[in-house]
Amino acid sequence: MSNNDDVSTEVPGAVLSRRSMLFRLGVGGAVVAGLPTLLAACGDSGSSGSSSSTLRIGLTSEMDSLNPFVQQSAAAVIATHMLYPTLLRLEGDDFTVEPDLADDYEVSADGTSITFRLKTKAAWSDGKPVTARDAAFTINTLVQHSGSAAALLAQYVVGITGAEAPDDRTLVVRYSEPIANALGLLTRVVILPEHVWTEPASGDGAGLKTVAYDEGTVCGGQFVLTKYTPKEIVLLKAHADWYGEKQSISTLGFVTYGAPDAMIKALEASEIDAVALLSPSTVGGSLERLADRGLRTQQAPGFVMNNLYFNVNPKKTQHRELLDPQVRRALSMGIDRARIVEVVLFGMGEVAGSLVYPAMGAWHDDSVVPDAFDIAAANEILDGLGLARGSDGVRTAGAEKMSYKVNLASGLAGGDRILQIISDGWKQLGVEVKPNTLDAAAMIDAISAPDGKYLTNDIAVWGFLPASPDPSAVLDHFITDSIGGFNNCHYSDPDFDRAYVEQNATLDVDERRSLVYDMQNRFFEARAMLALVYVNALAASGPKLTGYQMSGFGPFNAVSRDQVTQLRLA
Incomplete structure (x- = not known):
């Protein structure tokens, strides 16, 4: 966040440190001077459904790191989930589990294993194919280092004893006992490229926390990273080899503001197209003012x-x-x-x-x-x-x-x-x-x-x-x-x-x-x-943005893909 300053969710056998918290409530950062101009130069936010549409999202919490093993702000988690595949996702008002990288899956009768069949058309940004071996490597890495370097993500692999890839399209995840929310937890696991992360994961896994991000980072999700200055600039572009539904948004930028008022003024001035998540206490009675300016607000x-x-x-x-x-x-x-x-x-x-x-x-x-x-x-x-x-x-x-x-x-x-x-x-x-x-x-x-x-x-x-x-x-x-x-x-x-x-x-x-x-x-x-x-949950957007998918986690979150694939800029 950050909805949060910091967060952690604990699971038996994988107690996280107090520093490993993932979502707390809203910390402001300084507005990044010149970022709206930078984003405008990267695409035309006024081109309806064109491949050059640029979406500018305002935040009141800075992105601390895109590395999933150390990140503590929810804004960073959102961006990371746009950069990497997940086996499954949660969509709709009722957060239904839907296939993502997986084409389909089957849970064993006793609930102790899940077999996934993955999509054939999926590639990393360096051209190498995304395979079940990448997924097995990621899950096994989280399990192996759940008490140390991967403690922040251990909650998502609770009960897993291991994963294996009999072939490039088949993944089997095994559990010590049935886990009621196993599918939901797996929606939170971003799949990492094995050929990039093998070395950092070796030994005690300490290297996982030191992997740096820049425009050369190998990604395989909806977007790839084109510019990143920690706590300042995060700029993404659509991944040409994205395996899912194509979105009209070609460029996505996150702008951090030091105060909600500054962010709202930027929205009114069309310097940004939407805000990720507002607190009612920070906008108060100004909702009517936003509506009077032609801005759209939504609640859930x-x-x-x-x-x-x-x-x-x-x-x-x-x-x-x-x-x-x-x-x-x-x-x-x-x-x-x-x-x-x-x-x-x-x-x-x-x-x-x-x-x-x-x-x-x-x-x-x-x-x-x-x-x-x-x-x-x-x-x-x-x-x-x-x-x-x-x-x-x-x-x-x-x-x-x-x-x-x-x-x-x-x-x-x-x-x-x-x-x-x-x-x-x-x-x-x-x-x-x-x-x-x-x-x-x-x-x-x-x-x-x-x-x-x-x-x-x-x-x-x-x-x-x-x-x-x-x-x-x-x-x-x-x-x-x-x-x-x-x-x-x-x-x-x-x-x-x-x-x-x-x-x-x-x-x-x-x-x-x-x-x-x-x-x-x-x-x-x-x-x-x-x-x-x-x-x-409260969100606001400019008049040109349509297809907004509002939920209790806000319109931009780390649980849904539709939040971006359904967006259009008129």
């Missing part, structure tokens, strides 16, 4: 969720009253979530209860509803626990005042206003908030301080965007094996862990849904994390 139930995390490590050294679920429940009742939706999101979102998003469809249990905003009832709980108010109105717990440093991610859109609403509510409970705004790296360190022991942090406010629409993409954040990774609460529940493993291996959809519902309810009752609001 989104995959961004803003949250409050309690540190529930039983070994924490301060404010141990926060280990009491009743205290956490009272604090939850002191948060006016509806006001956050109204004031911060301008109505473009909804109050949140479950950690599984409504955008995930039937996986979301809508019986999990957030605690009602009820100051009187919350005060009654705290009074009943003997947490008396001092002369200054702030309650005490033992020798400590209930005055908390709340770590706030600077990249969280509207974060200051969210924290102010929380503070206003908690003040009525006799609880004091002391904001501590930090950048992504500092947040990661503060949450797990000191040295990954989770002893001194009390409360953090941040958000995340999952890597896929499958519920495992959020459930696995809070298994015990994710402590040290994306488990910002230090939440550990053996029953939750067992249910996670079971649902992941349950192929019957109804049975799996029942397990997922149980997990949602169990996690909600613990209140280790308070889901605050679900944020709508």
Whole structure:
């Protein structure tokens, strides 16, 4: 991202470091001076459906690296998925698995192997054919180095024991046990050219992280790289030997802006054609202004969720009253979530209860509803626990005042206003908030301080965007094996862990849904994390762009191919 500053999704047996996070919420970068001019010189954005159409996309998060083994920004992940093939893709409003490099596939009766037949017409940008051996090499490399150099991508090969290519068109992927979302996970694996990556993958695989990108990089996806300056310029052109549906876009450029306002002004001035993903809190009431200028805006139930995390490590050294679920429940009742939706999101979102998003469809249990905003009832709980108010109105717990440093991610859109609403509510409970705004790296360190022991942090406010629409993409954040990774609460529940493993291996959809519902309810009752609001995905484009495919991940994302193949510039 970046919807994010950084992200990681954890899987059993492949715990990622705190630095291995893949999607957090929006970090701005400096606008790249002259890039709109550079893009204009590369193609004619006014030629309807012509082979010289140039699409210019605005971002508010910089691309840190195109190397999939080290990249942390979602914008970079999007570009990388345009540069490489994937076996499968997710398309449509319901994120249906569709063939990509694969022509077809067959899952074995016992669910422990998947056989793919690949397209015959696929070539790398250096002219060499794309074969099943490239796919087997990529998957085996991720499995082999899942605990080290490939840790960032380990979540996508969970359960895989290995892959083999009996011939150039046939790929067999084998699993230790059935994995319910195996096909969805494979949509996230970009296939790399074996003849280029064999040497970096040798030994301990450390070389995987050092592969540099430039206009000579061998690619095999929809586009190839023509210009790249890390964190500044990313310019792509259509791959002549692309195996899929041809798109009318011949040149694709990403422009990074330091602030959403600057990006919107560039869109209004036709310096860019579209924006990748907006936060409602940054555009607010300006949607009507955009419409008045002839710009098109679209919304969809989104995959961004803003949250409050309690540190529930039983070994924490301060404010141990926060280990009491009743205290956490009272604090939850002191948060006016509806006001956050109204004031911060301008109505473009909804109050949140479950950690599984409504955008995930039937996986979301809508019986999990957030605690009602009820100051009187919350005060009654705290009074009943003997947490008396001092002369200054702030309650005490033992020798400590209930005055908390709340770590706030600077990249969280509207974060200051969210924290102010929380503070206003908690003040009525006799609880004091002391904001501590930090950048992504500092947040990661503060949450797990000191040295990954989770002893001194009390409360953090941040958000995340999952890597896929499958519920495992959020459930696995809070298994015990994710402590040290994306488990910002230090939440550990053996029953939750067992249910996670079971649902992941349950192929019957109804049975799996029942397990997922149980997990949602169990996690909600613990209140280790308070889901605050679900944020709508919001996009904007100029009047010349048609064929926009909006989804909860935004119109430009790393899960769909149609986002580009259906676009037209009038």
